Amino acid sequence: MNATLKDLPLKDVPLYWPAFIAPSAREWIVERMSSAGTVDEGALEVLGAFTDDGYHSEKMQGSLSLKGGAVEYLKGLPLAEGVEGTTEFNADGFDIHLTQGHVGNAQLSQGEVKITGLSNDEEAIDIN
Numbered sequence: 001m002n003a004t005l006k007d008l009p010l011k012d013v014p015l016y017w018p019a020f021i022a023p024s025a026r027e028w029i030v031e032r033m034s035s036a037g038t039v040d041e042g043a044l045e046v047l048g049a050f051t052d053d054g055y056h057s058e059k060m061q062g063s064l065s066l067k068g069g070a071v072e073y074l075k076g077l078p079l080a081e082g083v084e085g086t087t088e089f090n091a092d093g094f095d096i097h098l099t100q101g102h103v104g105n106a107q108l109s110q111g112e113v114k115i116t117g118l119s120n121d122e123e124a125i126d127i128n
Helices: 010-016 023-033
Strands: 002-009 038-051 054-071 080-090 094-103 106-108 111-116 124-127
Touching: 002 010, 010 023, 010 038, 023 054, 054 094
Parallel strands: none
Antiparallel strands: 002 038, 038 054, 054 080, 080 094, 094 106, 094 111, 111 124
């Protein structure tokens, strides 16, 4: 299955992303990114099958272009707000490329965030 999104409020992404497809990646988006912002453009590619045991994903990858987002990169730290940038993702994690935003009074002009380990509950984050 291939899907595209355009001008979708980020808070509505869970309505279009079934909970059984890459559940850990979906949970991260829902819990940490869905309070504000718009997906300007997005693409998703999913390959899987339903069996007697449920859904089995063979491949899930996609990309999003975000405008005006709010992101809680690490629980307990202040939100990054007014976030703009792009992200590529799969069932295991995200590569986020920031072009602007702010954390409190600190302005973000560019940055890279790599989140891995979502598919095996060994979440790690690298922020540059």
